[in-house]
Amino acid sequence: MTKIEKIVLSYSGGLDTSIILKWLQETYGCEVVTFTADLGQGEELEPARANAEMVGVKDIRIVDLREEFVSDFVFPMLRANALYEGQYLLGSSIARPLIAKHLVGIAREVGADAVAHGATGKGNDQIRFELAVNALDPSIKVIAPWRQWNIRSRMQLLEYAKKHHIPVPSDKRGEAPFSIDANLLHTSTEGKILENPAEVAPDHVYQRTVDPVDAPDTPEIVTIGFDWGDPVSVNGKSMTPAALLTELNGLGGRHGIGRLDLVENRFIGMKSRGIYETPGGTILLTAHRGIESITLDRAAAHLKDEIMPRYAELIYNGFWFAPEREMLQALIDHSQAFVSGEVTLRLYKGSASVISRASPGSLYSADLVTFEESAVAYDHHDAEGFIRLNGLRLRNWAARNGR
Numbered sequence: 001m002t003k004i005e006k007i008v009l010s011y012s013g014g015l016d017t018s019i020i021l022k023w024l025q026e027t028y029g030c031e032v033v034t035f036t037a038d039l040g041q042g043e044e045l046e047p048a049r050a051n052a053e054m055v056g057v058k059d060i061r062i063v064d065l066r067e068e069f070v071s072d073f074v075f076p077m078l079r080a081n082a083l084y085e086g087q088y089l090l091g092s093s094i095a096r097p098l099i100a101k102h103l104v105g106i107a108r109e110v111g112a113d114a115v116a117h118g119a120t121g122k123g124n125d126q127i128r129f130e131l132a133v134n135a136l137d138p139s140i141k142v143i144a145p146w147r148q149w150n151i152r153s154r155m156q157l158l159e160y161a162k163k164h165h166i167p168v169p170s171d172k173r174g175e176a177p178f179s180i181d182a183n184l185l186h187t188s189t190e191g192k193i194l195e196n197p198a199e200v201a202p203d204h205v206y207q208r209t210v211d212p213v214d215a216p217d218t219p220e221i222v223t224i225g226f227d228w229g230d231p232v233s234v235n236g237k238s239m240t241p242a243a244l245l246t247e248l249n250g251l252g253g254r255h256g257i258g259r260l261d262l263v264e265n266r267f268i269g270m271k272s273r274g275i276y277e278t279p280g281g282t283i284l285l286t287a288h289r290g291i292e293s294i295t296l297d298r299a300a301a302h303l304k305d306e307i308m309p310r311y312a313e314l315i316y317n318g319f320w321f322a323p324e325r326e327m328l329q330a331l332i333d334h335s336q337a338f339v340s341g342e343v344t345l346r347l348y349k350g351s352a353s354v355i356s357r358a359s360p361g362s363l364y365s366a367d368l369v370t371f372e373e374s375a376v377a378y379d380h381h382d383a384e385g386f387i388r389l390n391g392l393r394l395r396n397w398a399a400r401n402g403r
Contacts (some may be wrong), residue, residue, distance in 0.1 A: 006112040008033045008103055010129070013048025017118040018166050019157060020145045022055055024116060026106030027149075034118075035106050037099050040184030040242065056125075056189040061106060065098060066184055069226035070241035073098050073320075074185050078231045078284055079339075080304065080332045081292075087262055089278045090283065090315050091186025096125055097320035100132030107140055115190060116143040124267050135321035177258040178205065184245050186258075186278040191238045197263050197273045208249065208277040212256030212350030215355035219348035220249055221355075224287045226343070231284055245280045252279025256350040267317040283345065283352045290343040294362040300335055307331070 007024055011017045011034035017227045024032050034052045038045055045062050073094050073275060084090055095269060103115045119125035123146070132143050138175045151157055179191040187208050193199050203211065225233035232238060234247050252258050259280035263271055307328055341359025345352050350382050367376040 004028045004033045004114045008107045008112045013051045035061045037392045038064045041182040064230045066242040075230045080311045084312045086315045089281045092181045093316045095183050096128035097132045104136045116139040131318040136140045189275040209253045210256045215256040219346045223344045225339045229339040241294045247281045248280030255347040258282035286352045287343040290357045294364045295338045
């Protein structure tokens with residue numbers, strides 16, 4: 001085994017990374033620095049500090065990354081209207097490059113020659129973490145315990161925890177918890193009964209959203225202001241990126257917005273089923289498309305829609321720091337120069353619907369589209385030549401086929 005002098009561990013304080021922390025100390029016999037990213041996961045982070053102190057960690061980093069997460073990662077992604085496989089808002093995917101960025105930064109600061117993560121050998125996160133480290137500092141070694149140790153099951157993991165007196169968490173029912181990832185953008189839940197896609201997800205899986213059936217019977221109206229494609233206000237009140245997303249999470253959760261039961265195709269080659277809750281992100285996606293509908297040229301809008309699946313796939317597969325993602329981002333960001341204004345939505349029983357939109361950079365012309373008499377010069381006869389030229393190839397095709 002390669003000699004390692006110091007390791008920075010991406011550390012949540014939960015069962016898996018607490019076991020990994022102990023395993024790293026035993027296996028490598030070197031100092032381990034823990035790094036816990038506050039991404040707005042909605043839980044107290046001080047227990048992570050206490051758990052790290054319990055096993056003798058001297059350098060414990062808990063860093064508030066909420067504003068950076070939303071402004072530098074979530075918002076650029078939302079400018080693209082990114083959805084993986086047409087549905088998933090990439091809540092886990094977009095957090096990994098930010099965590100990796102700070103892992104590398106701390107490693108450089110403390111002189112560590114390796115970083116470690118708790119992602120399993122079956123999932124996407126191992127790829128995302130390690131591709132990001134490759135792009136940011138190829139000299140840093142990456143340790144992935146799930147690919148190295150001989151623990152092969154959750155039962156063996158629990159036995160290791162018991163042997164080393166590591167607390168084992170349980171859910172409100174006293175059972176082993178689901179595998180959960182949470183941040184300001186979303187909550188994802190996997191494992192246990194959800195591993196069978198034929199089983200209906202039980203109600204207690206959902207954490208951020210009420211069942212749409214139980215949501216208020218009265219709609220709620222919300223207006224979101226945009227500037228250069230980014231949301232900047234809610235109901236006329238300017239907010240920081242993290243505060244704005246937090247506000248919309250509350251509104252969306254109350255109305256049961258943003259639930260998704262998805263079977264997706266992992267980059268590593270298998271299908272997996274997860275429950276996603278992205279209330280604020282779902283509202284923002286709908287609102288952003290609403291403001292783009294009046295501010296983007298038709299061809300520009302259609303080009304964005306064409307490249308969006310490729311852009312979303314790059315993020316899902318861990319290529320945030322790759323040159324092709326940065327090239328696409330430059331194109332997307334250029335398209336947002338006039339994407340400013342306000343969009344009003346109705347939130348009701350699981351849905352967020354645009355009911356009005358206005359922009360100083362609007363391309364919409366009521367004079368052009370009106371059914372009434374218009375002061376704008378438009379000659380209806382021009383459409384005849386337009387149709388004939390576009391129909392030329394169709395007439396030739398039909399003649400050849402004997403129609």
